Amino acid sequence: MQGDDHKFEVKLPARITGLVFWGLVFVGLLLAVIFLQQAESKLVTENFKNTLLVSYEIEEIVEEYSQPPVLDKASGRIRAKLLEHMESFNFHAVRVYEDGRVLSIGEVNENDALYEYTLNYFPESSSNRHQVRLELYSTNIKKAIADIRKKFLLSIGFGVFVFGLFLQRVLQKMLSAPFQKMVGTAEQFSQGNEDARFDDQRQDEFGYLGKFINNAIDSILSNKNELLRALERAAASEIALGIEKERAEVTLHSITDSVITVDINECIVYLNPVGEKLLGKSIKDVSGQKFTKVFNIVDENTGDSIDDLLHECFLTGNIVHMPEHSSLITKDDSVISIEASIAPMKVEAGDLMGAVIVIQDVSHTRRLTKQLSYQASHDLLTGLYNRRKFEEYLEEILINVREEDRHHTLFYLDLDNFKIVNDTCGHVAGDELLKQLPALFNDVLRSGDIIARLGGDEFGIILENCEIQQAANIADKVRQKIKDYRFVWDDKIFEIGVSIGVIAINADNAEMSQVLSSADVACYAAKDSGRNRVHVFEQSDEAVNERYGQMHWTARITKALEDNRFALYQQPIVGVSNKDRNHLEVLLRMIDEDGNIIPPGAFMPAAERYGLMPEIDRWVIYEVFKYIGRNDPADPIKGTDRIFAINLSGDSINDPKLLDYILEQKTNFDISLTNVCFEITETVAISNLSKATLFINELKNYGCQFSLDDFGSGLSSFAYLKNLPVNYLKIDGSFVKDVSKDKIDRTMVESIQQIGEVMNLRTIAEHVEDQSTLSVLEEIGVDYVQGYHLGRPEAIDGKHG
Numbered sequence: 041m042q043g044d045d046h047k048f049e050v051k052l053p054a055r056i057t058g059l060v061f062w063g064l065v066f067v068g069l070l071l072a073v074i075f076l077q078q079a080e081s082k083l084v085t086e087n088f089k090n091t092l093l094v095s096y097e098i099e100e101i102v103e104e105y106s107q108p109p110v111l112d113k114a115s116g117r118i119r120a121k122l123l124e125h126m127e128s129f130n131f132h133a134v135r136v137y138e139d140g141r142v143l144s145i146g147e148v149n150e151n152d153a154l155y156e157y158t159l160n161y162f163p164e165s166s167s168n169r170h171q172v173r174l175e176l177y178s179t180n181i182k183k184a185i186a187d188i189r190k191k192f193l194l195s196i197g198f199g200v201f202v203f204g205l206f207l208q209r210v211l212q213k214m215l216s217a218p219f220q221k222m223v224g225t226a227e228q229f230s231q232g233n234e235d236a237r238f239d240d241q242r243q244d245e246f247g248y249l250g251k252f253i254n255n256a257i258d259s260i261l262s263n264k265n266e267l268l269r270a271l272e273r274a275a276a277s278e279i280a281l282g283i284e285k286e287r288a289e290v291t292l293h294s295i296t297d298s299v300i301t302v303d304i305n306e307c308i309v310y311l312n313p314v315g316e317k318l319l320g321k322s323i324k325d326v327s328g329q330k331f332t333k334v335f336n337i338v339d340e341n342t343g344d345s346i347d348d349l350l351h352e353c354f355l356t357g358n359i360v361h362m363p364e365h366s367s368l369i370t371k372d373d374s375v376i377s378i379e380a381s382i383a384p385m386k387v388e389a390g391d392l393m394g395a396v397i398v399i400q401d402v403s404h405t406r407r408l409t410k411q412l413s414y415q416a417s418h419d420l421l422t423g424l425y426n427r428r429k430f431e432e433y434l435e436e437i438l439i440n441v442r443e444e445d446r447h448h449t450l451f452y453l454d455l456d457n458f459k460i461v462n463d464t465c466g467h468v469a470g471d472e473l474l475k476q477l478p479a480l481f482n483d484v485l486r487s488g489d490i491i492a493r494l495g496g497d498e499f500g501i502i503l504e505n506c507e508i509q510q511a512a513n514i515a516d517k518v519r520q521k522i523k524d525y526r527f528v529w530d531d532k533i534f535e536i537g538v539s540i541g542v543i544a545i546n547a548d549n550a551e552m553s554q555v556l557s558s559a560d561v562a563c564y565a566a567k568d569s570g571r572n573r574v575h576v577f578e579q580s581d582e583a584v585n586e587r588y589g590q591m592h593w594t595a596r597i598t599k600a601l602e603d604n605r606f607a608l609y610q611q612p613i614v615g616v617s618n619k620d621r622n623h624l625e626v627l628l629r630m631i632d633e634d635g636n637i638i639p640p641g642a643f644m645p646a647a648e649r650y651g652l653m654p655e656i657d658r659w660v661i662y663e664v665f666k667y668i669g670r671n672d673p674a675d676p677i678k679g680t681d682r683i684f685a686i687n688l689s690g691d692s693i694n695d696p697k698l699l700d701y702i703l704e705q706k707t708n709f710d711i712s713l714t715n716v717c718f719e720i721t722e723t724v725a726i727s728n729l730s731k732a733t734l735f736i737n738e739l740k741n742y743g744c745q746f747s748l749d750d751f752g753s754g755l756s757s758f759a760y761l762k763n764l765p766v767n768y769l770k771i772d773g774s775f776v777k778d779v780s781k782d783k784i785d786r787t788m789v790e791s792i793q794q795i796g797e798v799m800n801l802r803t804i805a806e807h808v809e810d811q812s813t814l815s816v817l818e819e820i821g822v823d824y825v826q827g828y829h830l831g832r833p834e835a836i837d838g839k840h841g
Contacts, residue, residue, distance in 0.1 A: 074230050078264070085271065087155060090129035091176055092278075095157040097121055098136075098174060102161050108170045110161075111141040118143060131155075133177035139170075152177040164313075218246040234261055298399040301385070302331050304392055306350055318401060320371045331397070340365040340377060340406075353382040353395055368399070377406040419493040422474050430492035430500050434552055437502060441550045448504050448545040449511035451518070452559035455497035456537035456571040459727045461527065469529040473536065480525055484517045500559075508544040508576065515540045515574045523572055537572030539563055544577075564649065593646035597630070601655055605631040608663055609833040613685065613804055613826045616818055623824060625685040625719070626664055627833050628656070653689035654698070660686055662705055664716075667836060669709030685717045685747060690724035693732050702739065714743035717767070721749045725764055736765050747804065752792055761795065769796045771822070773807030779820075780812040786820070793820050 101117050102110045111118070122134045122145055133146030159172040221239060228236035237257070238250030298315030302308055308331055311323040319326070319334070326334045337346045346366055353360045362380040369375060380399040387393050417429035425433070440446050462470040474497070481491050481501070490502040501518075503511050519538055527534045541562025545555060558577045566575035600606060606628060613623040630638040647653050664684055692698050706713055718739070725732045725748060736746050747768035748761070752775055761769075771792050775785045789805065796803040805817045808827030817825055 074226070087130070087153070087178055090125070090131070091155040091157055091174075094122065094125050094129065094131075094176065095159065095174055097125075098172070099159045099161075102159055102172055107163055109139050109141055110172060111136065111138045111143055115143055119145065129176075131176045131178050135175040135177075137173040137175075146177070148177050151180040153180050218242065218244075222246065222250065229257070296400075298401075300331065300335075300397040300399070301394055302350065302397065303394045304354070306331050306354075306395075308334060309394065315399065318368070318370075318376065318399065335399075336369040337362065337366055337378070337380070338369060339363070340367040340375070350382055350395060350397070353384055354392060357384050357386075357392070359383045376401055377403040421471055422478055422493050424478055424499070425490065425492035427492065427494045427500075430490065430494065430502075431552065431556075433490050433502060434555065437504065437545060438550050438552060438555070441545055441547060445547050446505060447507055448502060449506045449508055450543050450545055450555060450559050451499075451501035451503070451511075451515055452494075452541040452543075452556075452563040453499040453501065453518070454539050454563050454567060455522075456539060456567070457534065458497040458536070461529070461534050461536070463727060463729045463731065465529045465532060472529070473527050473534075476525075476527070477522070480521050481518065484514065484521050498563075502545075508542070511544075512542055512574060512576050515542050519572065519574055539567040539571055540574045541566055542574060542576045593643050594650045594652065596632075597643055597647050597652050597656075600630050600632075601652075601659060605633075606656075606659060606663075607631055607637070608660070608667070608836045610836050611826060611833040612831040613824050614830045615824055616822055621831075622681045623683045623685065623717075625826065626660060626687070626836070628660060629835075648689065648691075651691060653691045654695050657686075657688055657692040658698075658701060661702060665705045665709045665711055668715055669711045682715055683717050683745065684715060685719050687719045687749070688724075690721075690728060693720065693724055693728045693735060699735060699738055703742070706742070712743060713739065714745075717745040717747055719747045719749045719770065720766075722751050722772075729763065733763060733765070740765060752788055761799070766801065768802050768804050768824075770804040770806060776805045776813065776817070776827075777807045777809060779805075780810075780816045786816065789817070789822070790820050793822060796823075797821075 098118055098121060101114050101121065105113050107113070118136060122136075126132065126134065126145065131146075133148045133152065134144075135148070136143035155176045155178070157174045157176075159174065160169050161172070162169055218239065225236050225238050237254045240247055240251035240254050242250065295312070296314060298318045299310070299312045300308060300315055301310040307328050308323075308326050311319070311326060316322050321334070331350055332348060338344060339346060346362060349360045349362060360382045362378070362382075364379075366378055366380065367375050368378050378399050379402050380397060383396050383398075384392055385394045385396055417425060419426045434450070437446075437448055441448065458470065458473070461473055474493070477499070478491065481499075485491065485501065486503075488504065490500075490504075492500045494500045503514065506514070519540055522536055522538045525536060527536055541559045541564070543549065543555060543559045543562055549555060549558070562575045562577035566573040569575065607630075609627040609629055610624045611627060612621045613625055614621055615623070628640055630640075630643050632638055647656055664686055668684065688698075702713075720732060720736075740746070745767040746765070747770050748764060748766045749770045750772045751761075751769045752772045769792060771789055775788045775792075779785045779789050793803055795801075802823040804824040804826060805822045806826045808814050808817065808825045808829050810829055813827075814825060814829060
């Protein structure tokens with residue numbers, strides 16, 4: 041103390057020192073005034089805090105009900121909660137407002153202090169915000185404290201005044217001036233001037249006291265400012281936390297996935313509304329229960345429980361995805377296809393605190409995927425595999441053959457008489473017939489055999505590990521099963537046959553294109569042999585070689601069409617009574633690359649088999665119409681009494697665009713269809729009865745004529761004839777050529793002639809090769825004759841005689 045430059049020295053007498061001491065006591069009272077001011081601030085802050093606490097508890101009640109108006113449903117609970125806190129928090133009146141509704145507690149005085157708070161909530165399943173406003177009233181503390189402070193300061197002032205007079209007398213002006221200065225400083229500070237400081241530069245007791253008080257003030261203000269900043273941070277954090285909480289709750293309520301949180305013990309803590317709906321239970325029902333006890337997740341295919349992936353997530357600390365084809369079994373044993381992931385939750389220090397499980401209901405997506413997968417591999421009409429899946433299986437089997445030298449067999453099936461069902465009863469009947477075939481196949485075949493619909497009325501069957509001889513026996517059983525089957529539609533009964541091509545699949549025959557082509561050839565060899573047969577493919581088979589020859593012809597025919605290497609020929613159809621030659625049949629020849637004429641018997645079977653006839657028929661129609669329409673008056677063919685008979689194939693009759701093509705060319709070449717007669721074979725007409733009838737009736741409106749070719753070759757000729765509005769019956773040549781020698785043939789021709797007369801149809805006998813045949817036909821009364829005896833075919837334009 042002796043070495044201190046600012047050493048406190050007692051310069052006044054002890055009595056005066058005592059008086060100064062009491063002066064310091066008085067200064068303490070001044071500081072009390074300052075603390076009174078701070079108490080006021082603290083009381084106001086406390087009231088705001090209490091307001092927030094009361095508001096939070098009311099907010100919890102509002103969120104529990106969440107359906108407006110809450111005051112109608114929870115007024116009792118709200119009143120009880122408010123009464124519980126009013127007395128302890130120094131509130132004597134409360135008002136709660138919602139949508140015009142008011143909850144009142146206590147009386148409100150005019151000068152009461154008001155504390156307001158507005159609660160916002162979103163009703164369940166709604167995005168409209170609702171408000172509940174809270175008003176709390178307390179005694180006006182500012183006025184009370186101001187009165188106390190006023191009285192207190194007046195008392196202190198009076199004491200100071202008295203004490204000042206006393207000191208003035210005792211110390212004269214020695215102490216009164218600095219003391220008054222201290223009082224003035226204290227008054228400034230009490231009025232809120234925090235920059236006010238006592239004089240600490242004096243080298244006496246006042247200076248020491250001023251320094252002491254100033255240090256105390258600085259410390260108090262520093263603590264006060266730090267406390268205010270802490271309160272501000274706390275208030276901001278509280279507001280931010282409330283906002284984040286509300287945002288998180290809105291988000292979790294809005295997303296379409298189920299969200300579940302669990303603690304470190306794998307017990308459920310939270311479950312959002314989507315999860316409640318998925319599970320069929322509320323959060324109250326499952327809170328605190330083990331996740332694996334509540335969520336029964338199994339493998340969709342096997343039904344086995346999925347491993348405890350939540351435990352794996354806790355062990356590794358990584359996000360874990362549930363395996364594909366996971367399903368949730370609900371409380372009513374419903375199976376819901378799901379996709380799920382589990383993510384760990386960690387505190388800032390990195391320690392695990394639980395996990396979040398997100399579950400998505402993918403039932404619709406998975407059903408759609410299965411449906412698309414099924415549709416991609418199956419024929420939707422029959423439920424059998426389609427061609428694409430059949431070829432995939434065939435490719436796998438061929439790989440197996442090449443690697444392991446196994447022996448398998450393939451069937452290629454084509455239904456017989458299917459078109460009759462379609463044309464007689466419609467496509468609905470045809471579809472129904474196709475739907476019934478799988479059951480017939482399954483009665484004969486093994487459960488593991490592969491059956492597919494390859495298109496239309498064609499089917500494929502693969503028999504694995506089956507030798508060719510055994511397979512041929514099975515194929516015959518399939519054929520017999522279908523032959524014995526009777527398809528019934530309305531009042532009609534149909535017998536359906538099938539032609540089957542059988543081919544062995546082995547190391548010598550292990551290429552897909554080769555196998556399918558050979559099976560196709562064998563099938564149509566069976567069909568060509570009389571239908572309803574089984575034909576086993578062999579390389580040396582003449583029927584097979586013939587079919588391969590037809591396949592070779594397709595390329596030549598296509599090339600000839602591209603190069604316009606076809607020629608029109610004609611053969612006269614002569615009137616028996618008047619020898620009229622105005623009627624002629626248009627015939628077709630193909631010209632090879634060297635200019636040689638190729639007869640129709642060489643290329644027509646291939647054209648019919650491989651769908652080239654519609655294009656050939658259109659070529660003939662175009663050329664004939666062009667020929668008729670030439671503007672050459674010297675051309676004897678141009679005469680309007682000439683009739684050109686043009687043959688149409690079955691594929692052309694089935695072509696819905698052919699009629700428009702004919703009418704288009706008629707207009708293009710400006711001709712009359714009265715010069716045209718289309719010839720349709722009996723088989724084609726009967727197989728396409730409805731389409732043929734429609735086609736004939738439409739063109740007859742334009743004067744076109746029709747001839748039913750090869751009449752009598754079918755068993756049902758007479759039965760169907762009345763439904764076909766034709767002009768001519770062309771008697772099948774098989775009856776005509778021996779009509780002069782065979783009584784049965786003569787009887788058949790006579791019967792057809794009689795039918796023609798009854799139905800007012802003219803008859804044409806083809807294949808008239810000699811005079812004796814012509815004489816018999818004249819006796820019978822046939823109208824027209826055609827054959828080599830009357831004229832051989834010759835080129836229309838004379839270029840290819």
